[in-house]
Amino acid sequence: MDWETVGRCVNRALHDLEPERSRRLDGLVNIGIDETSYKKGHKYITVIFNHDTNTVVWASEDHGKSVLEKFYKQLTPEQLSSIKVVTGDGAKWITECVNEYTPDCAHCVDSFHVVEWAMTALDEVRKDIWHDACSEYKQVKKDNPCGKGRPKKDDPELAIVKAAKADEIKGSAYMIKVLCFLFDTKYHMQYIISF
Numbered sequence: 001m002d003w004e005t006v007g008r009c010v011n012r013a014l015h016d017l018e019p020e021r022s023r024r025l026d027g028l029v030n031i032g033i034d035e036t037s038y039k040k041g042h043k044y045i046t047v048i049f050n051h052d053t054n055t056v057v058w059a060s061e062d063h064g065k066s067v068l069e070k071f072y073k074q075l076t077p078e079q080l081s082s083i084k085v086v087t088g089d090g091a092k093w094i095t096e097c098v099n100e101y102t103p104d105c106a107h108c109v110d111s112f113h114v115v116e117w118a119m120t121a122l123d124e125v126r127k128d129i130w131h132d133a134c135s136e137y138k139q140v141k142k143d144n145p146c147g148k149g150r151p152k153k154d155d156p157e158l159a160i161v162k163a164a165k166a167d168e169i170k171g172s173a174y175m176i177k178v179l180c181f182l183f184d185t186k187y188h189m190q191y192i193i194s195f
Helices: 003-017 022-027 063-075 079-082 092-101 111-143 155-162 164-170 172-186 185-190
Strands: 029-037 043-050 055-061 085-088 106-109
Touching: 029 063, 043 063, 055 063, 063 092, 085 092, 092 106
Parallel strands: 029 085, 085 106
Antiparallel strands: 029 043, 043 055
């Protein structure tokens, strides 16, 4: 079977299952907008997701303001006014389109990007603290040269190393789990950071 036959079969099945695809855009209240790459060489697809039904309602090749405007321009005034919450990754082109076409809705950062940014920030803090602790240890070792072998239990150098600044971020993984819970549940939309 060749791919043209597969394509015709898929189109026929889609027409049988959903003869009016424009009905997907009715009743949109909470939507998500994101782009993703689908091939090497920076080929992108923009996707609109209905948070209430957990379904993709619209997709188009490429990304940017001109692509997102295609979605908004095909919506009726009633469909535009029904949208109350839009989540996205904070890209400028998403913000501009949301402000232009649905200015009365709440524009929020999606849960995936909130957790990703928190993990990146936490990792940077961890690296800085680790580098500070290593520098402090090297300085103590330089100031107090000792013999070969393991240090004794009551050695002051060992106490400094054990009390390194790495303890400052202890428990931060628990906060990330709390963030994941809050932002992973669609009923906690009011907790999403608005901008």
